Structures are given as C-alpha cells and as structure tokens.
Amino acid sequence: MQLIKAGTLQPGVPLPSSRDMATLMKLNRTTVVAAYDELRIQGWIEAIARKGFAISGKLPVLHPQSFHAHQHSPVKAADTPGFYKIISHEAPVQMQRKVYDLVVGDGYPDARIAPLQLLINKYRALQNRHYKHMAVINELPAGSALLRSELATFLSQTRGLNIAADNILLSRGAQAAIYLAAQMIVKPGSRVIVGVLNYSKANKVFEQLGATLVKVNMDENGIDVDRIEEICKTDPPNLLYIIPHHHHPTTVTLSPERRIKLLNIIRTYRLPVIEDDYDYDFHYENSPILPLASADHDGLVLYIGSITKMLSLTIRCGFLVAGTDLIWQAGKLKELMELRSDLLMEDAIGYLFKTGEMQRHIARSVKLYKARRDTFCNMLESRLSHILRFTNPPGGMAVWALFNPEFSLPVISKALASQGIYLNDGSLYNQGNAAVNGVRLGFAAMNEEEMEIFVLKVAECTSKISGAANM
C-alpha cells in the first residue's frame, strides 16, 4: 500500500497472481489471498476479469510523507501560513518531565499529609460498585451531585455562603473555574480590572479571550477601591477580578473597610466580579474575612475556590459558585469543553467531606502550615534578610519574597536547579512593564529539613554571587 501511495506502483499495473506472489514473498498463499482481499476491500486494488488483481485506476497518485516535527511544523515550513493562534511567544522547550529533589512551588499543599490513600481506595471501590450495578451516570455538566451538595454545606459553614448544590459547578481546579467564568463574561474588547501585581495566569486568560486589562494599584490593604469607583464612573468596566485573601503573588488581604466599600461599588455600578478565593481555608491569624460572595451583591459575584489546594496538585478539583441560572449556562459551556468529568473521583472527594475526613484534614493542615510558616519566616529573617525582603503572610502557603537587585532571580534559580532544587526564576511574576525581582516561596509543602536545605543552598549560591560582585 505504501508503494501505491508512493507512486512506485502506478494505477492499472497488474499484480502477480496470488500463487506467484506467495512464492515470491515466501508466504502461505492463503495469506496473500487475504492480503489482496484486504487491499480490494479498502479500494487500493481492483479485480480484473480472469486477470486477478491490478492497482486501482481510481486512485490519484500521492507522495509519501512523514510526520516528522521539522517537516511537520506549520510555523517553520515557509510554504505554510500559520493557520492557528499564537498563544505565547515563549521559545518552545522540550516538554519533558523534570524531577527535582526539592521543589519550592509558589504555594503547593503537602500531598504527603493528605488522605490520598483513603481517597483512592474509595475511588476504586466506587469503580467496582458503580459498574456492577450499571448505575451509569446521566449527563451531569455541573459535576458530582454528592460533592456539590457536600460543598454547599461546607461553604455555608466556612464562608457564610447561603447556597444549594445547584449554585455550584465543579471544575478541574481553580484555574479551570477562572477560565470558565471568564468565558461566561469576557468578550473581545471587554475591559477587566485587575490589581498590580496580579496572578499572571488570570491576566493571560482575560487577554486570551480578547479583553483589555485595566490595572489598579494595590497596597497593604489590598486593591485601591476608590480608583475602581473612578473607573466605574468614567468608563464602566465589564469585570473585576479580585483575590480577597492572600492575594497572588503578594499575599495582601483586602481590608474589611475596603471590602464593604467595594460591595457598595459592585451594587451601585452593577460590576460583575470574579472572586478568586483559592486560599480561604488556610488562614492563620484571626478567622478570615467573609468573601464578597457572602454579602449582598445581586448575583454579580462569581465565587471560585480550590479543592486541589486542600489535597494535592494532582487531584484536580475546584468549584464555581454563582446564581443557578449562570451555573446552568456555565455547565452547558463546560459540557462543550470536556463533555463530562471523572464523576467517580468527584464522588470520592464528596465522601471525604461527608465523613468529615476533609474537614479534619484541613484543620490538621492549618495547624501544620502555620507552624511551618513561622519556622520558615524565622529562617528567612535570621539567615537571608541580607538578600531579600518579605512580609509574614496572614495565611496561604507561600511567602512573597523580593530579592535585592544584586541577587538576580534567574541566576539564583539556575544555580539552585544545578543542585536539584526548583525555584521559579521570577518570570512567573513579571507582568509586562512591571518587572520585579520577586518570587513566591511555598513553605506549606516543605518540612523543616527541606527548609534547612533550601535556605542553606540559597545562602551558598548568593554568597558566590556577591563574592563575584566584590571581585
């Protein structure tokens, strides 16, 4: 067949009889007959009366091809116009797995303390029972009914949200919920208010959907709400994206006073809001301030949270909370985006809530993470204060650290990588002209020993740098 496509065998050329071919190819004749029949059924050859088979005359001749990357790269191939969107101008790197001895993420939970065995055992049990009884699941765009109703209770108790299961849509983590929510609101030309600095992957979502970012400054009390009101008066925006607790990356929390002002602005100017509260459950000082979504907002606030942050990076689950009509429509969109989710995994997570295991796990985590934060901040203070500035975060899983200019993060990151330690080079936080030499130091997933190693290695490689500078 390759020979036919290659044009080596031209249309009309008769093929050897099955007997000759069998001898020729040293094959059993029945094999050859079967092969010919196969080719005939597929239309590559045709039977000729009393002449056996010939290459079908109906087939235009093709040139052989290869799917090799170099040949198969529309952007590089000069004769092929790029027919697809360019999402990022980063230079492509080989998409291989990199394994590190230690990863200092920008705020990961410690999966080692999560009840993952319990979760996966439950998941396996559900897989069995599920199919033994053929209790097959009907279309559920919003996700597991069990998990949604458990979440409705959990969110009411922890966040003062007075909601039912149909106010909740499950997603593949908070990022997926942001993308889904943004698609529901943002159109090309929309104007979206974001803080500076902001979670860069949220900014990119809005830009990807054709929005213009309206950047508003932030201070230690959170985003400048008076500025937001000015913007609403002069040139009404289509959306506000806000992280009320432990803002990403800076870990700032919106003050209660501004929170109340903001709620008035939202209602007065009917300003739709995506409230990304990914870190709510991990607050260490006083109890966290209730989310905007718990106050009166006429359904304008879309509330987002993360279950991934409670368990492990690999368990992808988040949620979107909004009015039932919006959730219904978002579910229809989610259906187009992924048809259905892994409802059994969502059920298994639902059981963690139902049995109280999740609530106990969160309580344990908060206790542990608070201690780790204190240990880590003490280490930074006592041993790295000559290299970086940071503020002790009221909650969350990371410290926002600004390195002194002479200690360039790309250099430090590279030096650490050579020692088996991953730390982002700061590019994750540089947004357009707002270039900073800062990085989030995720402490929650590190035990004391790992913190020791990290602080030691940073001290080492920075001393080399300053050493070099002094030469």
Place this chain on the structure above:
Amino acid sequence: MQLIKAGTLQPGVPLPSSRDMATLMKLNRTTVVAAYDELRIQGWIEAIARKGFAISGKLPVLHPQSFHAHQHSPVKAADTPGFYKIISHEAPVQMQRKVYDLVVGDGYPDARIAPLQLLINKYRALQNRHYKHMAVINELPAGSALLRSELATFLSQTRGLNIAADNILLSRGAQAAIYLAAQMIVKPGSRVIVGVLNYSKANKVFEQLGATLVKVNMDENGIDVDRIEEICKTDPPNLLYIIPHHHHPTTVTLSPERRIKLLNIIRTYRLPVIEDDYDYDFHYENSPILPLASADHDGLVLYIGSITKMLSLTIRCGFLVAGTDLIWQAGKLKELMELRSDLLMEDAIGYLFKTGEMQRHIARSVKLYKARRDTFCNMLESRLSHILRFTNPPGGMAVWALFNPEFSLPVISKALASQGIYLNDGSLYNQGNAAVNGVRLGFAAMNEEEMEIFVLKVAECTSKISGAANM
C-alpha cells in the same frame, strides 16, 4: 458581625464591657475578650480610650443578604441585566444524578471489562512513590511525558503516524481536544465545514467560538468531497471537521477514493482540518483505513483520538496530534484552561500501554464488541425491523437507528425511562432544521442479557403506541 452588617448595630454604638457581655451571653470572659479582639482585628469594632469597644464608625451600613437561588438569579431578577453569555436555550433542569438499571448510551465502552483495578492500583502506587521522593512535577502543559511517548509508539504502529512525544498533547477526553483544537483555529466569523448530520457537540463548539457552519451532505461513502472543493474555490473556509471512521451519528466511513481526493484538496487549498478519529481502534471488518493525518498534509491536519473510549467514561483522557509548534502553543492554551492535568493518572495509563496491557485489552474488546454488534444487529433485524431501520456498522460502539415516524423517540424514551432504561430521545441528533427520528444504540457496553431486556422493552412500549394508533 451579622448585626453590624444588618445595620441593627449602628456605627459608634458602644459595646457592653467584656465582663457584662460574658454574663449576658453566659460565656467565659476570656472567650468574649477573644471575640472582641477578633472583631477589632477585622475592623468591625474599634477600641475607645477607657470606654472599651464600640462599633467602628468607618463602616458604611449594609443590608443583610441571602444567596438563595431565587434571589440570586441574575436573569430572573428584573433589576439585574444578564451580564453573562447564554450558552444554551434549553430549560434548566435540576442537575441531579439519575441512576438507571440500564443505560443505552450513544456508544460507550464496557467499563466492566476494562483493567481499571490495575490502573487504579498503579495510580495509588504512583501517589505514594511520587511524594516519598518529592519527585514533584514541573510544568507539563502537554501532559504526562510517559503516556505521550507510549502513545507516539502506539499511534505509529496502529495508524501509520510517524510522530514523536512532542507531537502529542493530552486532554480530558476527545471532546476537550476538539474544544482546544477549535480554539486554536476558529475566530468569530470563521467558516467551518461540517457534514450533515454531524456530531452535534462539535457543531456547538464551533458556533460557541463564533463560527458559521458550512454544511455538506454525506452519503454511504462519507462526506461529499467534490462539494468541499467547490466551497474551497468559491469561498475558502477556515476549517474542516471530519470523522473518517464510523461518523457520528451515522457510522458512515469515508471511502479510500474520497479520502485521497480530500488529501489533495487539503494540500491544494491549504485547508486546516480537525480529524476526529475517536473510534479508530474499534473496527471489525477489514483493518481500518489509515487516517488523513498519516498522509501528506503539510501539517494542516489536527488529529484527535480518545483513550476514554478504550477504558471507561469516567477515565477522562484523549489526545491531540499535530506539528510540534502547534502542540506547544496548544499546551500554552491548555495551561490557561486548567493549569495542569492529573499527571499521575496519565502516568498510570502510560504504564498500561508500556506493559502491553492496554493493547491486549483493546484486542479483547474488539473481539467482544464485534460479537456484541452481530448479536445486537440480529436482534434488531429479527424483532424490531418493523419499528426501525439501521445499517450494520463496520466498527465503533453504536448502531445508528432511524425509527419509523409513527414511533416518536421522545415517547419511546419516556416510556423506557419509566422502566429504568435510559435512551436518548433523539434531541442529541436533531440539528436545527435537520430533525430526525433517529438515535444511536450503543451495543458495546451491553451484554446479551441486557440487549434482550432492551429489545423486549422497546417492542413492548412500541406495541402500545401502535395499539393506541389503531384505536
């Protein structure tokens, strides 16, 4: 705090001393002190010199609210303009789980024969090892490197695709790959060629992204490629969506002759193509015709497949195959859409391929499904031929059945549901003006006993219908 927000307690109002409050509330005084401190930290109350505490004067008064659905539904609330997109005009139904004794899906695999225990045990083992060694995973937008390299080999062997791991991006099933691929190509105003009938959720994806559908008729040899060429000449489209094997819903397969013509059209007019080959591995007659993507197409064909179809509906995994540059960009988009996937589950699937377990499972499935197809088609022929017409599908997991007009599918579907059997009412296949009284009958997930029940129940409820008609 609720009282403050409710306005019951006005700003400036002094609070009882902690001692009085303790007596009043029958609480330990230290509890009250802590509570006051909490409120002060949160900014609800302020300390007044030698007077204890008072409600903070800085707080504008709010009205209490509820997140109740009825109040919280932007579309229903007259005073709230719908600020979000309407995705579907279907009337909202409560998003609860419906459990049936028997579900006749539109082509599901039989999860009961899939190596799910093996998969989940591997998954659990990976969760352990993974975190014991802190081998945390770096950003991998394209998904598990292991599964992608295993797939590269598998797809080369089964589909004649000459690809490397970097030509592959993993997704949450084929639907997610369609959405991702469509987003890479479709802009508002794009023109997308689709067959009539076509997989309705693909049509909806293109329309959702702002495209206009250019509908081309199909016959028993697949889509009308000459018509496609005319369109390319007169008014070049931006994309062609095609299902080469067992087209959805009609199970038609593109003839080799048209396939080759189409490849010439693709190259001549530089027509980008999404080739949705979700069913390739389940072909029962001769071996399937190689996909368009295996021929010379200058990187214009984006090839999509499903691993969910090999295992179970709840294991969400599919793949997109294209040039490395396109895959890199698509990975960047996927990152915005869901940050990362469950790489350990993808790894576990990778091991199924690596050990050959998946290949053996597919071989077993094909054998079983072929037998089930024959049994099912015989049942339909012998016992339901007075009710419906169908063609014996060359592969896939469903039979496309057109019910005679007097047997309306919504009625039959309703009658079956009352007996614990799910069958789509045909709405899944009605596209705009192309209303059909047809439905896909998924046979692959039914054993003979279940087929018996289904055929029996359909015969019963349709005899009632014709009985009623004859009265």
